[in-house]
Amino acid sequence: MSAQQQPQRILLYLLRRDLRLADNPIFASLKSPPFTHLLPVYIFPADQIEVSGFVASPSASSSTTPAGTAARSPYPEARSRVAGFWRCGIHRAKFLAQSVWELKQHLRTVNSDLDLRVGDIGDALRIILSGYQSDTNGSVANHIARVWMTAEEGTEERRQEHDVRRLCEEFKVGFKLWADEKYLIDDRDLPIKDARALPDVFTTFRKTVEPLREAARPVLPAPNALPPLPPFIPPHPAPFVIPTTLDGLIDALHKPLLASVLLPGAPTWPPAPAKSAYDLAGGAVAAHARIAQLVKSGAVSAYKETRNGMLGQDYSTKLSAHLALGCITARQIDAYLRDFEDARTPLGANADGYGKGENSGTSTLRFELLWRDYMRLCARKFNARLFDVHGFRGERGQHSVAWKYLSHPFRWSAERDGLSRDTSGDTNGETTQAVLRFLSGRTGNGLVDASQRELFLTGYTSNRARQNVASFLAKRLGIDWRIGAEWYESCLVDHDISSNWGNWQYVAGVGNDPRGQSRAFNQVKQSFDYDPRAEYITAWLSELRPLVEGSLAGSDTILNVYQAWRLSAEDKARLGVAGEDWVEQPLAKIEWRGASTSGSRSFPQFRKGR
Numbered sequence: 279m280s281a282q283q284q285p286q287r288i289l290l291y292l293l294r295r296d297l298r299l300a301d302n303p304i305f306a307s308l309k310s311p312p313f314t315h316l317l318p319v320y321i322f323p324a325d326q327i328e329v330s331g332f333v334a335s336p337s338a339s340s341s342t343t344p345a346g347t348a349a350r351s352p353y354p355e356a357r358s359r360v361a362g363f364w365r366c367g368i369h370r371a372k373f374l375a376q377s378v379w380e381l382k383q384h385l386r387t388v389n390s391d392l393d394l395r396v397g398d399i400g401d402a403l404r405i406i407l408s409g410y411q412s413d414t415n416g417s418v419a420n421h422i423a424r425v426w427m428t429a430e431e432g433t434e435e436r437r438q439e440h441d442v443r444r445l446c447e448e449f450k451v452g453f454k455l456w457a458d459e460k461y462l463i464d465d466r467d468l469p470i471k472d473a474r475a476l477p478d479v480f481t482t483f484r485k486t487v488e489p490l491r492e493a494a495r496p497v498l499p500a501p502n503a504l505p506p507l508p509p510f511i512p513p514h515p516a517p518f519v520i521p522t523t524l525d526g527l528i529d530a531l532h533k534p535l536l537a538s539v540l541l542p543g544a545p546t547w548p549p550a551p552a553k554s555a556y557d558l559a560g561g562a563v564a565a566h567a568r569i570a571q572l573v574k575s576g577a578v579s580a581y582k583e584t585r586n587g588m589l590g591q592d593y594s595t596k597l598s599a600h601l602a603l604g605c606i607t608a609r610q611i612d613a614y615l616r617d618f619e620d621a622r623t624p625l626g627a628n629a630d631g632y633g634k635g636e637n638s639g640t641s642t643l644r645f646e647l648l649w650r651d652y653m654r655l656c657a658r659k660f661n662a663r664l665f666d667v668h669g670f671r672g673e674r675g676q677h678s679v680a681w682k683y684l685s686h687p688f689r690w691s692a693e694r695d696g697l698s699r700d701t702s703g704d705t706n707g708e709t710t711q712a713v714l715r716f717l718s719g720r721t722g723n724g725l726v727d728a729s730q731r732e733l734f735l736t737g738y739t740s741n742r743a744r745q746n747v748a749s750f751l752a753k754r755l756g757i758d759w760r761i762g763a764e765w766y767e768s769c770l771v772d773h774d775i776s777s778n779w780g781n782w783q784y785v786a787g788v789g790n791d792p793r794g795q796s797r798a799f800n801q802v803k804q805s806f807d808y809d810p811r812a813e814y815i816t817a818w819l820s821e822l823r824p825l826v827e828g829s830l831a832g833s834d835t836i837l838n839v840y841q842a843w844r845l846s847a848e849d850k851a852r853l854g855v856a857g858e859d860w861v862e863q864p865l866a867k868i869e870w871r872g873a874s875t876s877g878s879r880s881f882p883q884f885r886k887g888r
């Protein structure tokens with residue numbers, strides 16, 4: 279048998295939220311391959327991302343049924359369970375497309391490529407495996423030898439893994455599930471071997487893995503070359519067509535979303551200076567450029583003091599979306615910090631803290647990255663309870679909350695797919711109206727409304743704002759917190775299953791906050807503490823800007839920005855907000871007498887709290 283006739287041993291690598299070349303254990307393991315070919319594949323999962331925009335247009339002959347009618351997606355719409363939101367909204371869809379596309383380009387520089395597909399993961403993989411089985415071209419045995427993928431947390435993700443394993447058994451193909459290494463602490467270094475032993479309190483967990491500066495493993499190098507693509511790749515079946523440009527990919531993801539009503543009464547862009555705190559593109563290049571810039575400018579050393587900010591770009595790293603998709607790993611970020619702390623490279627040589635070891639900023643950043651690790655381990659421990667209205671705590675007598683539920687998903691969403699829903703509690707129209715106002719930033723609480731408008735328009739809002747928003751919905755309005763979590767899933771560019779659902783549970787008092795129901799944020803006090811000049815709130819609630827910068831600015835006006843229902847009838851008229859529901863009928867009137875009402879307090883060093 280000549281070399282050309284050697285049987286092919288093809289490795290199929292099914293990429294998910296591990297969209298990077300460097301520090302990727304699967305790519306790193308391919309240095310001395312037993313494989314003749316590598317087929318990297320990314321499948322846009324139809325249950326989590328709406329894929330009907332990939333259906334070929336009716337003008338394309340392959341897209342029409344024999345009767346000449348336009349083809350349709352065989353999958354139900356990718357909607358959330360409780361409220362019927364699109365599961366992946368426009369901001370994350372674009373970010374994901376950019377990340378996938380960049381990896382495709384990077385793979386091309388190392389002798390490879392990324393095969394893009396859409397659909398149910400099992401369906402799509404079956405098409406590939408059976409495509410190879412039925413390929414009779416040439417005399418060389420042409421088949422997939424192994425399927426590898428990276429493990430993830432989340433019930434759907436585990437089901438996908440289960441489906442892939444079963445398919446591999448059916449097709450007699452080897453299967454390997456790799457550990458997800460995008461976290462700070464490697465699974466192999468955790469003091470607990472079974473997630474059930476994870477402490478229910480973060481601090482207890484933290485103490486078992488400190489010192490954090492020594493906790494991360496070294497990063498893995500990027501490959502210089504990879505095994506070539508197989509000569510034959512089964513084509514993507516109709517009715518889907520995969521675009522050949524990044525713009526085409528974004529269009530296909532956006533098309534069905536933009537053709538629907540995203541949110542009745544959605545906020546519109548206010549005039550400058552409101553601008554997105556988030557302007558990063560998806561992919562590893564932007565992620566590395568971002569952390570390098572934060573090191574160079576010294577922002578990492580100031581992180582402890584700035585991280586509770588809400589306005590601007592550099593108060594926090596803005597690396598969450600890249601971390602969520604695995605464009606960068608926590609240990610890569612840690613490596614940048616260590617190089618800076620130990621002056622191992624010139625990056626940051628002129629910045630505060632260079633070469634002086636761990637400082638309060640870099641250690642706080644590691645601490646936050648550990649929160650992300652912890653939330654992920656909670657997801658592993660509690661599994662389906664991550665999405666349960668009673669949370670990790672379960673329905674334990676006095677802890678159980680009488681949540682107000684939606685009686686049905688919104689009319690502007692598609693029909694539900696038959697999943698069970700809880701219809702107890704307050705199901706009248708008031709809850710629906712309150713939810714709609716909450717979503718569109720019209721609650722009457724300045725901080726909550728600014729954050730919700732920012733979120734809808736940009737896909738990002740700060741951690742401080744997220745905590746206040748979640749607390750407002752769950753603790754002040756008593757509304758089913760899962761609606762908030764689903765909205766965040768839809769809108770956030772950085773949505774991450776464990777971090778989003780775990781944090782919502784934490785703030786709603788059904789998760790791992792030891793103080794549970796007894797901790798609630800006072801959004802007015804929080805505004806005083808973190809937005810004392812109302813710069814953040816008025817950036818997004820531009821209607822109220824004259825209260826802080828114009829003729830209406832006065833000693834008592836900050837309180838009126840925080841809660842516009844306090845405005846006098848004359849001021850409402852002058853501002854043009856008379857008659858607005860968020861001004862006339864606030865969803866909550868919040869008492870707080872703890873501070874001077876002068877609004878002249880100096881900008882604080884932010885409080886430490888989570």
Ligand SMILES: Cc1cc2nc3c(=O)[nH]c(=O)nc-3n(C[C@H](O)[C@H](O)[C@H](O)COP(=O)(O)OP(=O)(O)OC[C@H]3O[C@@H](n4cnc5c(N)ncnc54)[C@H](O)[C@@H]3O)c2cc1C
Nearest residue numbers: 594595596597598646647650741744745773774777778781
């Ligand atoms: C209700 C609610 C929902 C949230 N949903 C998400 C989500 O879907 N995805 C997500 O990545 N984060 C989520 N967070 C956590 C946090 O708000 C974001 O990680 C952070 O705001 C992202 O901005 P950053 O990258 O600039 O953060 P930085 O302040 O720069 O933090 C650095 C990194 O640490 C991690 N981190 C920081 N705080 C937390 C935290 N509380 N929990 C877990 N990880 C943390 C993130 O990976 C972040 O990128 C949520 C928080 C709340 C209160």
